[in-house]
Amino acid sequence: xxxxxxxxxxxxxxxxxxxxxxxxxxxxxxxxxxxxxxxxxxxxxxxxxxxxxxxxxxxxxxxxxxxxxxxxxxxxxxxxxxxxxxxxxxxxxxxxxxxxxxxxxxxxxxxxxxxxxxxxxxxxxxxxxxxxxxxxxxxxxxxxxxxxxxxxxxxxxxxxxxxxxxxxxxxxxxxxxxxxxxxxxxxxxxxxxxxxxxxxxxxxxxxxxxxxxxxxxxxxxxxxxxxxxxxxxxxxxxxxxxxxxxxxxxxxxxxxxxxx
Amino acid sequence: xxxxxxxxxxxxxxxxxxxxxxxxxxxxxxxxxxxxxxxxxxxxxxxxxxxxxxxxxxxxxxxxxxxxxxxxxxxxxxxxxxxxxxxxxxxxxxxxxxxxxxxxxxxxxxxxxxxxxxxxxxxxxxxxxxxxxxxxxxxxxxxxxxxxxxxxxxxxxxxxxxxxxxxxxxxxxxxxxxxxxxxxxxxxxxxxxxxxxxxxxxxxxxxxxxxxxxxxxxxxxxxxxxxxxxxxxxxxxxxxxxxxxxxxxxxxxxxxxxxxxxxxxxxxxxxxxxxxxxxxxxxxxxxxxxxxxxxxxxxxxxxxxxxxxxxx
Ligand SMILES: Cc1cc2nc3c(=O)[nH]c(=O)nc-3n(C[C@H](O)[C@H](O)[C@H](O)COP(=O)(O)OP(=O)(O)OC[C@H]3O[C@@H](n4cnc5c(N)ncnc54)[C@H](O)[C@@H]3O)c2cc1C
Ligand SMILES: Cc1cc2nc3c(=O)[nH]c(=O)nc-3n(C[C@H](O)[C@H](O)[C@H](O)COP(=O)(O)O)c2cc1C
Ligand code: FES
Numbered sequence: 001x002x003x004x005x006x007x008x009x010x011x012x013x014x015x016x017x018x019x020x021x022x023x024x025x026x027x028x029x030x031x032x033x034x035x036x037x038x039x040x041x042x043x044x045x046x047x048x049x050x051x052x053x054x055x056x057x058x059x060x061x062x063x064x065x066x067x068x069x070x071x072x073x074x075x076x077x078x079x080x081x082x083x084x085x086x087x088x089x090x091x092x093x094x095x096x097x098x099x100x101x102x103x104x105x106x107x108x109x110x111x112x113x114x115x116x117x118x119x120x121x122x123x124x125x126x127x128x129x130x131x132x133x134x135x136x137x138x139x140x141x142x143x144x145x146x147x148x149x150x151x152x153x154x155x156x157x158x159x160x161x162x163x164x165x166x167x168x169x170x171x172x173x174x175x176x177x178x179x180x181x182x183x184x185x186x187x188x189x190x191x192x193x194x195x196x197x198x199x200x201x202x203x204x205x206x207x208x209x210x211x212x213x214x215x216x217x218x219x220x221x222x223x224x225x226x227x228x229x230x231x232x233x234x235x236x237x238x239x240x241x242x243x244x245x246x247x248x249x250x251x252x253x254x255x256x257x258x259x260x
Numbered sequence: 261x262x263x264x265x266x267x268x269x270x271x272x273x274x275x276x277x278x279x280x281x282x283x284x285x286x287x288x289x290x291x292x293x294x295x296x297x298x299x300x301x302x303x304x305x306x307x308x309x310x311x312x313x314x315x316x317x318x319x320x321x322x323x324x325x326x327x328x329x330x331x332x333x334x335x336x337x338x339x340x341x342x343x344x345x346x347x348x349x350x351x352x353x354x355x356x357x358x359x360x361x362x363x364x365x366x367x368x369x370x371x372x373x374x375x376x377x378x379x380x381x382x383x384x385x386x387x388x389x390x391x392x393x394x395x396x397x398x399x400x401x402x403x404x405x406x407x408x409x410x411x412x413x414x415x416x417x418x419x420x421x422x423x424x425x426x427x428x429x430x431x432x433x434x435x436x437x438x439x440x441x442x443x444x445x446x447x448x449x450x451x452x453x454x455x456x457x458x459x460x461x462x463x464x465x466x467x468x469x470x471x472x473x474x475x476x477x478x479x480x481x482x483x484x485x486x487x488x489x490x491x492x493x494x495x496x497x498x499x500x501x502x503x504x505x506x507x508x509x510x511x512x513x514x515x516x517x518x519x520x521x522x523x524x525x526x527x528x529x530x531x532x533x534x535x536x537x538x539x540x541x542x543x544x545x546x547x548x549x550x551x552x553x554x555x556x557x558x559x560x561x562x563x564x565x566x567x568x569x570x571x572x
Contacts, residue, residue: 002293005531038541042530046323047506050530093532182309187302219318221327222529228334229320235314241311243334248289 002096002224006089010066012082017147018073019118020082021058032060033144035126036099036193036215036252039069040223042091043080052093053077054220054247055192058121070121070150070197096223097251098215100126106191107134112187114176114202116142116194122215122252124151127158128190132259138162138187140179142194143163146170177201189213193251196260203255212255225249233259263546263553266521266537267560268498270421271355273300273521275537276554277511280502280525281385281425282308286345287352288530289299294536297346298351303449303523304345305566306361306387309370311337313493316469317483320466326477326504327526328456330470338371346378348376355382357423363411368400373417383420386445389427389452401427401452404439421446423500426491428454428483437491441553447489448521449500451484453459477526478504492518493562506534509543512549518559 007026009144028039040052051116059068073082084090099122105111105243106220111130113123120141127137137159143149146169155161162179163171176198179185192202193215206212221227225248234242238259264275275280277299279290286304296302314334321328334371334525335341349356351430355551358375362368369463372384388400388407407424415422426433428451437448453474458467484503492499505511506527514522527534546554 002532004531050325050477050526051320051322051327052530057486173374204437221320221322221329221526222283222289222532224289224532226289227283227320227329227529228331228533229315229329231314231317231319231334241313241336243313 002030002093003028004093005090009084009088009090010088011086011232014082015070016150018148019070020073020227021068021070022081023066023068023151024090024213025064025066026092028060028092029060029065032057032067034095035102035129035230036097036122037097038122038251039092039094040096040220040254041081041093042075049077049080051082051221052223054223055098056135056215057095057252058123058124060125070118072118072148077207093223097247098249100191100215100252102126102129102133102210104213105130105135108136109140109188110136110186112180112185112190113137113139114141114180114190114192114194114198115139116198117144117148119192119194119215119217120151122193123191124154131158136212138185140164140185142166142176142198143170145190150243175201177205195247203260213252214218214251214260215252216258216260220247221241235259236257262543263551266555267318267409268520271301271357274298274415274441275300275354275512275539276521277535277542278500278523279525279528280356280523281387283525285348285527286341291352292311293532294506295352296380298348298539299354299535300521300539301382302349302350303357303385304341304361304569305335307338307371307375308333308361309338309367311335311340315428317467317468318467319473321467321473323434323456323458323475323477324479325513326475326479326513328458328468328475328501329453329472329570330468330473333468342378342572346380346562347491348373350380356564357385357386359385359425360414365413368410369413369417372414372422376417376419377565379421381383383446384414384418384422385449386414386422386424386564387452389425389429391489397570400435401434402430404435408439408443410501411440411445412422415444423447423449426450426487427452428480428487429560434494437497441497445497447498447500448495449488450491451480453502454480454483455567478506480504481510488519489561492559505538506530510544511538511542513559514556515554516557516559518562520558521538
């Protein structure tokens with residue numbers, strides 16, 4: 001069920017250059033039942049900025065009634081968010097959308113989790129749930145440069161973790177797809193979130209013989225499926241009238257379902 | 261609720277608050293959040309004869325206290341709206357105002373004729389003011405003679421009262437209002453979005469794939485108030501006002517300007533519970549104004565001020 005709640009900040013830390021980890025407390029975690037869902041956050045009480053900001057849920061801690069998001073301080077909204085202190089409240093709408101299907105992989109099988117930049121956060125909760133289920137996880141995480149790498153250690157605790165940076169300052173130099181090829185990784189399923197060119201490459205290279213699930217990003221208005229801001233074509237009808245809404249049908253889609 | 265009922269052509273409203281067209285889909289998403297029967301009415305998404313996919317994304321861009329949209333009238337088409345969406349909405353005790361769009365006169369006439377037959381459609385809202393479609397829409401909304409003729413044609417076929425939605429993208433809004441009044445309109449809804457554009461500071465290019473889009477939200481409220489203030493003094497049609505309404509106070513301001521009911525658009529995206537909140541807050545505000553009924557304050561900004569002895 002979608003809830004709107006004033007959640008209290010319990011911690012806010014800059015964990016890499018301009019990358020913030022924000023933990024919030026409230027009733028909301030009780031309704032969070034799928035990794036890969038997102039929340040829609042109002043960063044100011046006033047009229048400006050007006051719209052909410054979509055941010056993925058990176059960690060759910062039901063026992064503590066807390067959840068964590070990881071975001072990049074980018075434009076106005078995320079800058080305002082980054083200035084908030086523990087104790088302050090944030091207006092959160094969520095959980096929204098459909099996340100990664102954990103049931104698509106069995107105990108004992110291997111899942112490859114591929115993240116790019118600020119697409120990495122939702123993979124953390126996903127990885128935790130997969131490991132809990134007895135699935136072997138491999139992470140391949142791509143970043144621009146060393147300064148913006150985050151959660152390497154946290155992911156390493158859950159499974160083998162490869163880092164790639166565009167400039168080679170951390171991990172291997174290049175893209176996540178290079179790592180998958182060079183390391184000759186074997187896996188039963190791919191879950192991914194990150195920039196569209198990365199998702200497209202994974203879809204082209206692996207969806208013919210693997211299950212592949214991709215989390216998309218699009219500019220949003222409502223976040224709940226009412227405004228038609230975030231619409232994309234379905235792959236079987238690329239110029240027609242059939243569509244999916246990233247906010248409510250997604251953000252996670254099976255590769256081949258929508259036109260990337 | 262006491263003091264909030266409003267009677268308008270075709271519409272018997274429990275309260276004067278309704279979601280604006282395009283900002284509420286066909287109600288499904290919001291029905292999971294609250295009981296739609298508490299709304300005064302629902303203005304559904306624009307319906308065209310054929311299904312429309314709309315524009316490429318990005319379709320929205322935020323602006324100071326507002327947003328631009330260029331959705332491009334995406335909708336499933338008359339057939340599906342009539343046979344699926346409207347029957348689904350019939351489970352709620354709420355009148356539907358069907359937003360009718362098209363690119364030719366024949367389109368408008370066909371949608372109006374068919375959709376007005378649906379039992380829960382109590383009025384039409386003729387969308388002659390959408391800035392986001394290449395043909396039609398905006399021309400119908402900016403040339404008084406064209407708007408008048410279209411209104412006439414639609415009135416001939418519609419089984420329910422017809423409200424015409426005015427565009428603010430004109431030099432003289434009163435001329436437009438008078439023209440559609442001459443054409444036989446039963447009411448006005450105003451305003452639609454203002455044409456605008458935003459550029460990306462990194463690329464220098466427009467953010468919206470459609471380049472320009474319609475500005476909505478609190479930023480446009482003063483424009484709407486001014487236009488309703490002018491129009492309500494010059495025509496005798498009831499006005500459903502809209503543009504940046506976020507609070508019950510905003511609603512009162514619209515009534516003062518000359519509106520008889522108010523629609524809430526963009527605010528539904530900021531707070532999906534905004535309509536119920538406003539409805540709950542209104543009675544106290546009306547009470548504080550010293551009137552028994554909200555309709556008593558319509559046009560207070562320009563009506564000769566009568567000392568409020570209404571409570572005798
Ligand atoms: C489903 C989903 C999950 C996301 N998860 C995360 C996450 O976990 N961590 C993270 O750092 N970022 C995430 N993003 C991207 C994040 O929403 C944007 O970085 C953020 O909205 C930028 O806001 P701003 O005010 O800083 O930027 P501004 O440029 O000032 O924002 C202006 C407007 O554009 C929108 N916008 C700008 N960039 C994006 C973008 N990349 N995607 C969608 N809308 C955008 C804003 O929401 C706002 O409406 C996610 C986006 C989506 C759609
Ligand atoms: C995303 C979006 C979609 C809209 N779609 C329609 C539409 O289909 N038909 C229409 O007549 N108006 C449409 N509008 C205009 C609104 O109904 C309303 O007139 C305008 O947004 C001003 O009100 P607001 O500031 O409360 O949003 C749309 C507005 C938005 C923001
Ligand atoms: S953001 Fe409104 S429909 Fe997806």
